[in-house]
Structures are given as structure tokens and as C-alpha cells.
Amino acid sequence: MLSTFIIALREGLEAALIIGILVAYLVKSERRHHLRALWTGVAVAITASLALGAFLSYTSAELSPKGEELFAGTTSCVAVAMVTWMVFWMKRTARGLRDELHGKAEVAVAAGALSMGTLAFFAVAREGLETSLFLYTNFKTVGAISTSTLGLILGLGVAVVLGYGIYNRSVKLNLSKFFTYSGVALIVVAGGVLSYGIHEFQEFGFLPGPDAFAWDVTSWMPKDSFIASILGGTIGFDTTTSWLQLLVWAAYLGLTIAAYLAPAKAKTPQNA
Numbered sequence: 001m002l003s004t005f006i007i008a009l010r011e012g013l014e015a016a017l018i019i020g021i022l023v024a025y026l027v028k029s030e031r032r033h034h035l036r037a038l039w040t041g042v043a044v045a046i047t048a049s050l051a052l053g054a055f056l057s058y059t060s061a062e063l064s065p066k067g068e069e070l071f072a073g074t075t076s077c078v079a080v081a082m083v084t085w086m087v088f089w090m091k092r093t094a095r096g097l098r099d100e101l102h103g104k105a106e107v108a109v110a111a112g113a114l115s116m117g118t119l120a121f122f123a124v125a126r127e128g129l130e131t132s133l134f135l136y137t138n139f140k141t142v143g144a145i146s147t148s149t150l151g152l153i154l155g156l157g158v159a160v161v162l163g164y165g166i167y168n169r170s171v172k173l174n175l176s177k178f179f180t181y182s183g184v185a186l187i188v189v190a191g192g193v194l195s196y197g198i199h200e201f202q203e204f205g206f207l208p209g210p211d212a213f214a215w216d217v218t219s220w221m222p223k224d225s226f227i228a229s230i231l232g233g234t235i236g237f238d239t240t241t242s243w244l245q246l247l248v249w250a251a252y253l254g255l256t257i258a259a260y261l262a263p264a265k266a267k268t269p270q271n272a
Contacts (some may be wrong), residue, residue, distance in 0.1 A: 004148045008155025010182040011131040016163025037113035041120030049128030056136045069204040076197025079137040087183045141196040192236015195249040214246040
């Protein structure tokens, strides 16, 4: 539940802020007639994101056990790569995001309603498609569908409320700190998804050492126990973890978090 809440809150708030910036631009520039095209693009992007989630779930259910292991391992690694890239992308572009979107919106307004709808679609779809893929792999990692769904609904609900509050300036939130802390949390969740993907590749036979366990605590902590579910949904803990899973998980977290929290390098002035 906690992991899906974090994913939905972080990604949902990013999408809400992007929509808010575009809406505010159209309202302040007295171009409200383009709002319909903007919301149409948002609706299409949300529909596409839901369709991707449905496709992934349907495909996984129709595969053979071996095929599902390969599919789950591949989607997990792709999801981790996308989330990691997006976390670093947001860190680099957060400060200039408003100006960048205003510039794109100005060009889109000049081109017409279709261009504005397309801008809104791609801006939201980038978040939505990534979220669908990451949530699908996280659902597979956690295994508890009911609590994970509740976390998803709560996360999206809080993201919408915060986004609307920030747009109306009724909510003050230190976005820099929020994205920093939530970025670290996403990286931790991604580490668990990556560990799950390694496990699936080991079960498929693509990677060695599926039975070389760093620990096996299932005798006193069943996989479906409450504590195992909480740990699995937060830090990616598995009651049976291979040495390869542990090494990849630790290396990913150590290197990625260190790079993410490293201070940005100051730009050196170029000589004329």
C-alpha cells in the first residue's frame, strides 16, 4: 500500500502541476477557449495510460508460467529504467519547468487547438504511461492487490487535492524538498522492483543462482504475512532473496541515491 501511495502521489502531483501550469497560462493570457482542447488532451492521455495498464495485466494473465516470468522480468527492468530517468530528469528541469511549458504553450496556441491538445497529451502521457508501467510491476512485486489498490487511490486523491490547492495558492508546499524526498522514496521502491525482476529472470533461467539464497526466512515469516507485505511494499524485501538479487539491489540503491543527492555542478562560464 505504501509503495503504490508514494508512486501515485509523486507521479500524480507532477502531472497535476503540469496541468496547472498550462491552465494558468491560458487563463492569465485570456485564451480560455483553448481549455477545452487542453482537457481533451489530458483525457486522452489518461485513457492511454489506463489502456496500457489493462494491456499489461491481460498479457501477463494470458502467458504461460515461463512466459510470464520473462515478461515480468523485462517489464520490471524497463520500469526501473524509466522511473530512474524521470527522477533525474525532474531534478534537472524542475526549476525551469514553468518557463519551458509557457514557451511550448505559446507556440501551441499560435498553431491552434489541436496543437494545444497535443501538448497537453504528451505532457501528461509521459507521466501516465510511466506510472502505469511502474504500478503494474510494483503490484506484481507486492502481491497484495486490495491494499495496493487502496494506496493507489489514496495517492492519486491526495495528488489531485494538492495540485488544485497549489493552483489556487491555498496550499503552500516546498516542492523542492517534496520532489527530493519523494525521489529518494521512488528510487527505494524501484530497487525492490529491480530485485523482483532479477528474481523472475533467475526463475526463467536467464540469470544464475536462483537457489543461492542470502537468506530464507519463510520458516518464521511467511511470504503472505503482514510484516513481509509491509517490507516488500516499502524496501522490496523478499523472504527468500538470492545473493544476486541482494547485490544488484544494494548496488542500484547505493549508486543511484548517491548520484541523485549529489549537489549539482556549477556551470563554468565559457570564455568569449
